[in-house]
Amino acid sequence: MTRANDVLRIIRKVYGSNGPLALHAPVFTGNERAYVQSTIESTFVSSVGAYVDQFEHMLADLTGAKHVIATTNGTTALHMALLLSDVLPGDLVVTQSLSFVATANAIAHAFAVPAFVDVDIATLGMSPDALRLFLERECERTDGGARHRASGRRVSACVPMHSFGFPCRIDEITEICARWGLALVEDAAEALGSWHGTRHCGTTGRLGTLSFNGNKICTTGGGGAIMTNDPALAKRAKHLTTTAKIPHRWRFEHDAIGYNFRLPNLNAALGCAQLEQLDDFVAFKRALAQRYRTAFDAADIPFVHEPENTCSNYWLCAILLRDEVERDLCLEITNDAGIMTRPLWEPLHTLPMFAHSPCGPLAVTEHVAARLINIPSGVCARVPA
Numbered sequence: 001m002t003r004a005n006d007v008l009r010i011i012r013k014v015y016g017s018n019g020p021l022a023l024h025a026p027v028f029t030g031n032e033r034a035y036v037q038s039t040i041e042s043t044f045v046s047s048v049g050a051y052v053d054q055f056e057h058m059l060a061d062l063t064g065a066k067h068v069i070a071t072t073n074g075t076t077a078l079h080m081a082l083l084l085s086d087v088l089p090g091d092l093v094v095t096q097s098l099s100f101v102a103t104a105n106a107i108a109h110a111f112a113v114p115a116f117v118d119v120d121i122a123t124l125g126m127s128p129d130a131l132r133l134f135l136e137r138e139c140e141r142t143d144g145g146a147r148h149r150a151s152g153r154r155v156s157a158c159v160p161m162h163s164f165g166f167p168c169r170i171d172e173i174t175e176i177c178a179r180w181g182l183a184l185v186e187d188a189a190e191a192l193g194s195w196h197g198t199r200h201c202g203t204t205g206r207l208g209t210l211s212f213n214g215n216k217i218c219t220t221g222g223g224g225a226i227m228t229n230d231p232a233l234a235k236r237a238k239h240l241t242t243t244a245k246i247p248h249r250w251r252f253e254h255d256a257i258g259y260n261f262r263l264p265n266l267n268a269a270l271g272c273a274q275l276e277q278l279d280d281f282v283a284f285k286r287a288l289a290q291r292y293r294t295a296f297d298a299a300d301i302p303f304v305h306e307p308e309n310t311c312s313n314y315w316l317c318a319i320l321l322r323d324e325v326e327r328d329l330c331l332e333i334t335n336d337a338g339i340m341t342r343p344l345w346e347p348l349h350t351l352p353m354f355a356h357s358p359c360g361p362l363a364v365t366e367h368v369a370a371r372l373i374n375i376p377s378g379v380c381a382r383v384p385a
């Protein structure tokens with residue numbers, strides 16, 4: 001028996017199922033149908049409607065963010081958060097190579113260039129040590145803020161990401177950003193329901209963003225949100241994401257080049273029903289993770305668990321195999337058996353469109369990218385009590 005067979009056996013045992021398993025399928029067992037039906041009946045399916053406001057208020061309650069602005073997806077939320085952070089064309093924005101491509105795409109959509117630093121093995125999120133090293137080795141402080149020496153680019157912002165719902169070391173990152181004058185935008189797309197102590201992921205920085213894509217812990221079909229505690233920023237975010245229209249009963253007047261990033265009411269209706277179940281989803285996934293952890297520990301296969309002093313939503317559970325060969329064997333055996341498992345994203349610094357981005361050392365990113373697989377993590381009726 002190989003360890004790859006152990007992985008298959010453990011997943012089946014934990015889920016109590018010999019059938020196929022998705023990586024993360026959404027479940028709609030709450031008020032989804034009723035709320036979506038009511039938006040259709042109201043005819044307010046588009047960019048105006050009560051569910052958008054309700055969705056934003058529910059998110060503010062759930063996360064403790066003072067202001068929440070719903071958007072069309074997580075990428076547009078991040079794009080807008082960068083614009084609101086005064087990221088200018090040609091700037092450098094420091095982020096992690098270990099992320100979904102949307103993180104770097106949003107930086108490029110703001111006409112800035114991503115710079116990639118390493119992650120911590122314990123959090124899979126941005127390493128404050130790697131960030132500090134990149135700034136100290138490659139950048140200098142000037143009157144206009146931080147500057148990347150080799151390229152001459154201004155370094156204006158930093159985007160850490162809370163990978164798979166594991167909170168990264170945000171306090172140390174915050175401190176470094178403050179010292180270097182970088183705007184902090186947290187990509188909390190995967191971390192709805194994850195906490196550092198009493199602070200929800202994405203609410204430490206000036207701006208944080210969420211995603212409600214179909215594979216996330218709660219979905220609106222497609223959707224995103226911007227979180228901030230700053231009322232002026234929130235007002236600006238709402239204005240710019242809704243075509244920068246000056247409110248008036250009939251006039252079409254706009255005072256900036258705005259964006260059509262507003263979440264449709266139809267999607268917000270689905271989202272309200274999903275948010276009502278967030279606590280249940282998180283509880284389920286934490287129980288699932290506990291069962292995985294016990295089983296993988298017994299098989300001596302490292303299961304990625306929440307960092308100390310944090311509470312993770314365990315959006316996607318992950319294990320680390322010995323090497324690339326064992327990882328690929330494991331992917332093959334599980335997927336052949338109908339058990340959906342997935343490798344990590346190709347590190348962003350290796351993608352052709354980001355090949356010229358500055359990078360710090362990326363040893364942990366490369367180590368993890370060769371060994372990690374995500375295993376079925378969805379909330380499904382058959383799974384553990």
Ligand SMILES: *Cc1c(COP(=O)(O)O)cnc(C)c1O
Nearest residue numbers: 073074075100102103189211213
């Ligand atoms: C899902 C995700 C996003 C946003 O994705 P959208 O599909 O645009 O909602 C951004 N960053 C990360 C890390 C993600 O996982």
